[in-house]
């Protein structure tokens with residue numbers, strides 16, 4: 001079948017009942033403004049399922065008051081062109097009237113400090129509640145078997161992974177690698193906000209991750225390395241007058257908590273997450289890397 005654009009929940013439900021109920025559905029939820037990161041998720045959805053579905057919806061409830069909801073890039077024609085080119089079967093392109101027809105009074109949120117106060121949750125107070133709520137709504141509507149998320153939003157991936165497990169949702173959650181520009185900058189819909197000089201300095205994020213990786217994998221004590229990596233990353237980022245640190249976190253990749261001596265006992269290796277968020281002018285960029293570190 002060619003690309004089908006569905007805007008109404010009711011229309012999707014009818015189509016599902018008639019044609020999709022027995023198909024393996026691969027789903028990529030997006031806010032549009034597609035870049036190669038999204039395209040890599042869409043390709044996976046297409047390759048590994050009977051039907052590939054993408055949603056496009058800029059979700060207001062995951063943006064804070066002073067964030068970029070109004071100016072978030074909306075490039076629907078280009079997005080649909082790209083989806084068609086990749087052979088995506090359905091674009092669920094919907095709006096607030098459909099998804100929030102009345103003031104939303106039920107939300108999905110986590111009590112875990114992983115999603116209330118660590119990393120991005122600390123700066124973006126209700127962000128993950130907004131994400132968990134919209135993703136649940138979309139899962140309930142689309143009924144996917146598999147859903148794809150990018151590693152760039154690693155904390156978001158963990159949120160969804162934990163959510164489906166704890167709420168017994170029958171969706172397999174897959175994480176796909178970060179796609180980068182040639183100079184290392186992670187692809188992001190927000191990169192278009194950057195002015196020339198800011199764009200140049202944004203590469204410091206990737207350099208900082210690589211510096212962190214190098215220090216973490218050197219043969220010293222891991223806890224000493226973590227301390228040193230944090231200091232060196234901080235110095236590197238602060239060497240640019242344009243970058244302002246939101247956070248630098250070097251932590252346990254599955255729990256997002258500080259690594260202690262106890263975590264290293266009886267282990268051969270540990271996955272360490274280096275996660276960075278910076279402001280460049282008014283633009284907030286995030287990036288991360290997971291480093292598997294051998295324990296001596």
Ligand code: PAF
Pocket residue numbers: 029030031057059062131134135153156
């Ligand atoms: O990653 C995104 O683009 C959004 O957070 C998502 C998952 C589509 C929910 O609005």
